[in-house]
């Protein structure tokens with residue numbers, strides 16, 4: 001049975017301490033890649049409270 005290799009670099013044997021990676025470096029690298037792929041940063045943040053409001057209407061005109 002061949003030794004398992006790091007799931008990230010696939011070159012170094014897995015270290016039980018960082019299973020299934022060979023080192024903390026690969027572990028963090030893979031984690032970073034996973035996070036970036038899953039949770040995409042949506043560029044500039046957009047304010048979520050931009051609903052049109054009727055209260056924006058001008059004050060009633062008094063044409064008496």
Ligand SMILES: [Zn+2]
Nearest residue numbers: 006009022026
């Ligand atoms: Zn590795």
